Amino acid sequence: MNYKVVLNGCSPNFSNQCSSVSAFLISSNILDREAQTLIFYNNSAAKLKLTAETPTSLLHLIEINNYEAETVLSILAELEKPNPADLYLFPGDYAGSELAVRFAYRLGGSSLAAVESLQMDQHQIKCTKGVYNGYLQGTFKLSKKPYCLSLARGILPNRDSQVIEKREAVYSDRSEERQPAYIVKRTVEKAESLDELESAKFVVAGGRGIKNKDNYLKLQTSASLLGAALGVSRPVALNGWAPLNKLIGASGAIINPEICLALAVSGSPAFFGGIEKSRKIIAINTDPQTAIVNNADVAVIDDYKAVLDELTRLIGEDKNH
Numbered sequence: 001m002n003y004k005v006v007l008n009g010c011s012p013n014f015s016n017q018c019s020s021v022s023a024f025l026i027s028s029n030i031l032d033r034e035a036q037t038l039i040f041y042n043n044s045a046a047k048l049k050l051t052a053e054t055p056t057s058l059l060h061l062i063e064i065n066n067y068e069a070e071t072v073l074s075i076l077a078e079l080e081k082p083n084p085a086d087l088y089l090f091p092g093d094y095a096g097s098e099l100a101v102r103f104a105y106r107l108g109g110s111s112l113a114a115v116e117s118l119q120m121d122q123h124q125i126k127c128t129k130g131v132y133n134g135y136l137q138g139t140f141k142l143s144k145k146p147y148c149l150s151l152a153r154g155i156l157p158n159r160d161s162q163v164i165e166k167r168e169a170v171y172s173d174r175s176e177e178r179q180p181a182y183i184v185k186r187t188v189e190k191a192e193s194l195d196e197l198e199s200a201k202f203v204v205a206g207g208r209g210i211k212n213k214d215n216y217l218k219l220q221t222s223a224s225l226l227g228a229a230l231g232v233s234r235p236v237a238l239n240g241w242a243p244l245n246k247l248i249g250a251s252g253a254i255i256n257p258e259i260c261l262a263l264a265v266s267g268s269p270a271f272f273g274g275i276e277k278s279r280k281i282i283a284i285n286t287d288p289q290t291a292i293v294n295n296a297d298v299a300v301i302d303d304y305k306a307v308l309d310e311l312t313r314l315i316g317e318d319k320n321h
């Protein structure tokens, strides 16, 4: 089974991409120094530096103007479609995962993101990756070639990696490639982080019972009056009432505050796993039978709005005295 590695030579973490791909190839026992690495780059002055740490000896350096998924994909498809490799490996960053999925779609293959290791035979590959926020290890079989995988983040360099004595590189200049007309403007935004929730001492967590985005925005005001960080259950994030970096639970933040005030959440296992390390859990829910009421240290059976309004009023009064 032959493979190719596709790296982003425009990224400041190019060196990390090389070392994590090398470590992945060694730990998966598929290191083939004769395989090819395709490198997209946009700084011709730095191109020689890019060849120094690659995981394979055969290199194809492709100069582009801007590293855009659309541009990289159309060049890749043009180069590879006539005679695709069995397997393509992409780095573990966001751009690598996007390319892996979209390239597989274009070539009619299969894809998987954040892969930690793989085993392969002539007919299929089996990949392992962390699932449920890394609490479980999942094994996935892929059967449609080409397999396009992006690697898990944080694969550490392997001490045993061998030095490559000689590398052979070919160069292509695709810097004239136009970006698609439908891209009008590009902006880069900082990735959302779960840090605020995971380090907070007091967290208010709102569930589906808050019912809409307006109420989420009101909850934001109340939480800040109380001096608490605000988190939500999955339906609140998936309905678009709150951003995804507010999600608490198995798929989001695992919090350990002094106090977690859980409002209008039922306390499903997937959510409760995210708050169970809280020192004290206080639930406010209209349903006395719901799971959170049984698992909380203190439960108030009432409409969350009435209780929250009263709480913020009392705190406001307290501050004014």
Ligand SMILES: Cc1cc2nc3c(=O)[nH]c(=O)nc-3n(C[C@H](O)[C@H](O)[C@H](O)COP(=O)(O)OP(=O)(O)OC[C@H]3O[C@@H](n4cnc5c(N)ncnc54)[C@H](O)[C@@H]3O)c2cc1C
Residues within 6 Å of the ligand: 206, 207, 208, 209, 210, 232, 233, 234, 235, 236, 247, 248, 249, 250, 251, 252, 263, 264, 265, 266, 267, 268, 269, 270, 271, 274, 284, 285, 286, 287, 290, 302, 303, 304, 305
């Ligand atoms: C693979 C997988 C991963 C998942 N990961 C997560 C995760 O990370 N986090 C997560 O939260 N969920 C996760 N879920 C979803 C999870 O199983 C539940 O569906 C979800 O937690 C339910 O959210 P909820 O409690 O807000 O909503 P519901 O279960 O609908 O509960 C709403 C609660 O609000 C109460 N209520 C309604 N109105 C009021 C009111 N006015 N005042 C007070 N109480 C009121 C109701 O009595 C009810 O108890 C996952 C599911 C799967 C399959």
